[in-house]
Amino acid sequence: MRSARLLQLMLRLQGSRGVVAEQLAEEFEVSVRTIYRDVAALSAAGVPVWTESGPGGGIRLLDGWQSKLSGMTDDETSALMLLGVPSIAADLGRAAAVGSAQEKLLRTLPGPLRDGATLWQERILVDVPGWFGGTDDISALPALASAVLDTRRVSFTYRDRARTVDPLGLVIKAGTWYLVASVGGAVLSFRVGRIEHAVVEDDSFARAADFDLASWWAASRAAFDRSLLRYPCRVRLSPGGWRGLRDVVGEEAARVKPEPADSDGWVSVDLRLESEAVALSQLVGLGAEVEVLEPLSLRTAMRSVGEAMVRRHR
Template sequence: MSAARLLSLLLMLQSRSRVSARGIADELGVSVRTAYRDLARLQDAGVPVYALPGRGGGYQLVDGYRTRLTGMSEGEARALFFAGLPGPAADLGLTAEVTAARLKLLAALPADLREEATRTAAVFHLDAPGWYREPEETPHLPLLVDAVLTRRAVDVRYRRWRAPQEVTRRLRPYGLVLKSGVWYLVAAGGSGTATYRVAQVLDAVPSDERFDRPEGFDLGAYWASYLDEFRSRRYNGTATVRLSPQGRRRLPDNVPAEVVAAVEATATPEGDDGWIEAVIPTESTEHACGELLRLGVDVEVLAPPELREAMAARVRVLSRAYGQG
């Protein structure tokens, strides 16, 4: 039984005058039978839910019944979004608010649901950052959060990969995105809407300028479009490779998911020994060489010639380093 689903059901009943079992099932993504069981569970927990039969009937709460989330501050209300994300909440400076909001939310639940919510929280933990790297320092993140929420422009000093590496910009923040433990700011600047890595913000000062987000701007849709464009710019070439069975098994731990998917889509068996030939996307000769060398003797580059030669040159340097050439 999902405590989160029961809480959603309770809030649904509280916010509407009446709702049918079919309507509950459709909105919560469960069967009608499960909706009936959840309603019964609320009743068993002491929530005054009753049914009205006939056409136009359904389920509703006794008039005047409300769950009480008393004394919740603005910061705690914001923190509810991060209640299951302790790492991001700490990044945003909301650790205390998240703790307080969670306690107030639990206090508003019936005892039975409160116990189940506590048990659920004890067995799930989300750790967003990827392996093999330390979390990025983002000292200006709380300031950027405030700028997003108050729609205040920010003057930043930003470090980028191309020259000049340090630039100054006035940004109008539209939103923040957390991807694989890395924070990104989506903001309008002098050249339109762009994405900025928050850890690369060297300095940030709020300005007196206020702004309005463009009508209809959808942060999720923007991010999906940005990722599609990033992938198209990232891979601008291909390579033909041979892979041993072991090399194929090791792929997910050594190359991006797009390369793994390309191997699975283009793999052609060569013989009875399990080796395959496949075509993979590449960023550059240098980058592809570094990634494929991780597979050692379990990969052979067949084309293009410049990548094959780069692999051979690296192997010759390694051979000399170990006194073999």
């Protein structure tokens, strides 16, 4: 993209005392004419760049001039616009700060980059909450965020039980906030909407240097999902049914190895799902691409659903 090349050209010139157009054209794999057009665009955007002829000349920037950016590309600056998710910033009590930071960032960009970043800001919206989720009381969130950032202990009531924890991080999933904290050597998660009477304590704590919030959360969610899979069943799937299995039963439940395909291309797999009722609702989504083999009660239930659908569609 041209805006990326303009920024790269500005940074290239910033670190040199003058470069001839032919050399820049070779480095950027464009024509000399394109380099001169880019120089004109930078100049129009307010970057103090010009060309000098003769020995020791070339394209250069005003002596001592430094851009306010350090190696950022147009993709990176556009991505920064997406960090200001309004709902998240508001939850954390940082909406005004995010807006101010974005304005300052935009003012530091040359015109073409500024236009590209503004376009992303105007046309991409991240809507975090789910469609039908309830609204939690997250009035404790700003205090919890302060405790997380300042590495200070926090006390609160959670499900009628008093807790004092070492807060390690905050996670938002499908519009719901969670506090991840260390309690008695164990790392647990607490739904922020159920936290009451949060008080940030004066004493700090030593955060484990090797704790990684993203890795812990992923492992915790996977372990929770696996703990729900207690109902064994055996099914036979068409090629299309095998491809669509993950979509209807979820990633954890679909982590199974199929048996060799039969002459029709169908495979048999042993699954573990949450319950018979959940298994029925999920497997029905595969329609005629699945056959339940075991247990008999689930097979019978699938047949009943199929027969009812036939009656209603005569």
